[in-house]
Amino acid sequence: MVVKCNSLGLFGLKSYAVEIEADLSRGVAAFEIVGLPDTAVKESRDRVRIAMKNCGFEFPASRLVLNLAPADIKKEGPLYDLPILVAILKAARYITVNTDDCAFIGEVALSGDVRPINGVLPMAIAAKEQGIKKLFVPSHNGNEGAVVKGIEVYPVASIYELVDHLSGRRQIEKAVYVQEISPDLSALDFSQVKGQAEAKRALEIAAAGGHNVLLIGSPGAGKSMLAKRMTGILPAMTFEETIETTKIHSIAGTLKKGAGLVTQRPFRTPHHTVTKIGLSGGGTNPKPGEISLAHNGILFLDELPEFNRSTLEVLRQPLEDGTVSIARATGNYTYPARFMMIAAMNPCPCGFYNHPKKECSCTDTAVRRYLNKVSGPLLDRIDIHIEVPPVEYDDLSRKSGEEESSLIRERVNRARRIQLNRFQDSGILCNAGxxxxxxxxxxxxxxxxxxxxxxxxxxxxxxxxxxxxxxxxxxxxxxxxxxxxxxxxxxxxxxxxxxxxxxxxxx
Ligand SMILES: Nc1ncnc2c1ncn2[C@@H]1O[C@H](COP(=O)(O)OP(=O)(O)OP(=O)(O)O)[C@@H](O)[C@H]1O
Ligand SMILES: [Mg+2]
Ligand SMILES: [Zn+2]
Missing domain, CATH: 1.10.8 (Helicase, Ruva Protein; domain 3)
Structure with a gap:
């Protein structure tokens, strides 16, 4: 007899339906999984078998074949443990209830506990679109799944719990989306930066029009300090932006434990040793890179000349299109990558070239070589270049009088509203576009x-x-x-x- 169980798969940011069929027939005891499983799915076979045993369910002692359909798409990751287990429990008659309107995703530990997985938000959205009524997810991913309205999301902690729930013995409570308390934004405020009126003005313009910025200045001038305060003056994310950003972080596995939505604009600071793949995304099971994790937020490249020049080249296309394409044998993945780039650098190796008080100890060639680590085409894609001079003593010692981020943000918001009106449905969001x-x-x-x-x-x-x-x-x-x-x-x-x-x- 063939039994079925619904699940979902991921391809880039998109999710599609996967059906798992289990056939139990007489014959020598065997356990096979077909339908292009990758190694993780094969490993799933061992995990599921041991988890069943450890939870006191007898593994069927006959020939068991599982098919993951559609067979022509490569299935990736351990998320099929749970649906595979459900299919086996159905075939073995431990679960007898109809599960046609249910879907299951989750990794299963040897103990029978259900472990968190990546990509729950895009899968929950797809499940709802497929007409699934109930989605069973790992308990840690409950809040994330519950973001989607119109589908019941059940957070599952262990397979005991699931079997009890499906057989009506003990109900699992539906997940209800709870907005996390956002970390205190005011911790990093522009009012903490003394003086630097010109740099602040330039950053306000950058925030207002979504322009990329390059900050040049000597060590300790406050470049990193200024950049880190940028997300505090950007407009709040729209709901669509929130969903899009969360999907990316969901797939990448960078959501915090128990998190629902990413409600604050991302601020990503890849180290200068980052690889091309780390920056643009990729790998065997393509994951979004830093530029996609920065989508709708800021990509801060501190010490720009220290980055490998050819690594930085991967930024060129995304800076124009707002997306990044990754070619893989399994297909072409496209991830959104519309970010505001803020780059910071010293003007020369010693850091004091053009400094008002200190002497630069570098040779002219050394300065040139240093600056030329930043390519012309990349410089060309940065709308605003600013020099950050060392802060004056009088400014630094002043006790108050610096404007708070919330006031700057009001002006930014007002300018953004003018832009939204101007561009309406053209697909352009701000003047930088x-x-x-x-x-x-x-x-x-x-x-x-x-x-x-x-x-x-x-x-x-x-x-x-x-x-x-x-x-x-x-x-x-x-x-x-x-x-x-x-x-x-x-x-x-x-x-x-x-x-x-x-x-x-x-x-
Ligand atoms: N305008 C300022 N107001 C208050 N504190 C400042 C200011 N400028 C610099 N500082 C202090 O100096 C520290 C160093 O600043 P920051 O790290 O931002 O410098 P930087 O320009 O990034 O230097 P580097 O080139 O070495 O990375 C800050 O953490 C802060 O404590
Ligand atoms: Mg710095
Ligand atoms: Zn120098």
Missing amino acids: IDASMFDKVCVLDEKADAMLKKAFDKLNLTARAYDRIMKVARTIADLDQSEIIRAAHISEAIQYRALDRKYWNR
Whole structure:
């Protein structure tokens, strides 16, 4: 007799239905799993057999064949332990209830406990779409599954519990989504950064328009301190952003234990020794990389020149498209990767090149070699370049008077609302996403601004790319100023944020 049990599979961020069939027939005792199982699924065979024994269920002493359908998709990970076990328990008549409207996902420990797995949120969404009414997940993933409305999610701690529940002896309580208390955002506030008015202003513009930023300054100037406070001035995530971000973290296994939704914008700080795969994603069972984990948030690259130059090259495409594609024998995976990049660096190996008080001890060649570790195309993709000078003593010793992040965030939000109105359903979220072909429509300069840009273009020998950056940043500055027309003051400020290429790279 063939019995069936529903489960789910993952391919990138997408999830699909998997059906497990179990056939128990007379013959020599054997246990086979077919349907393209990977090693984890094969190992599942041993775990399930031992878990059953340890929980006092007798393993069928006849020929048992399991088929995981559809057979043409590779099944990955240990999440099939639970549905395989349910199918066997059904075949052996330990479970007799109809489970057609149920689906099961979870890893099973040898003791019979059910262990947490990755990817529960996308699978719960898919289960609901497939018409599944009840989804059984590991107990630690209950909150995550319960995010999805319109499907009952049961957190399962052990297979005893599950069998008791299905046979009506003792009910497992449905999971109810509980929003976690978010860690205190105010712990990292811009008011703690004394002085640095210009750098703060530039970061406010970056937050308002979603622009990438490069911070250059000597050691201890406060670059890392400033960058770490950026998520506190970005607008709150929309519900869609929250779901998308959580899906990525769910698959990557970076959700905190018992977490439901990621409600704060991610702040990722990969170390400069990160590999290409670590940054962009990949591996045999492709996992999202740092750029996808930073989706809807910030990717902070501290000590930019220390990163391997060819590793950084993987950023180029995602910085343009907001997605990353990973080619694998099993297919092409695409993960979202729309992040704001903040990079920080010293100006030279000793750190004091261009320092107002200290002497740089590097040779000219050493400075050049250091700066050239950052490629032109990457620099070109950063809209705002700022110099962070060492903080002045007077600023540092002042007791109060620095603006709090919440006030900055209000202005950022106001500028973002103008942008949402401007772009509506075009798929663009903020000014950083403006395409040069849209300039005529969305970047209208008054006469003075126009003349100023023309003059700067000739005098400073700007490239077409630099021109594009200046237009976008000027658009954001005008939005912060609540001006639909871009004026000379907006243009001149935007030009300043392109001054460092010349000061450092094209000397
Ligand atoms: N403007 C400031 N207000 C208050 N404290 C500051 C300021 N600037 C620097 N500091 C202090 O100096 C420390 C060093 O700053 P931070 O680590 O951000 O420097 P950095 O520019 O990243 O240096 P490095 O190049 O060495 O990484 C901070 O942790 C903070 O305590
Ligand atoms: Mg630092
Ligand atoms: Zn130096």
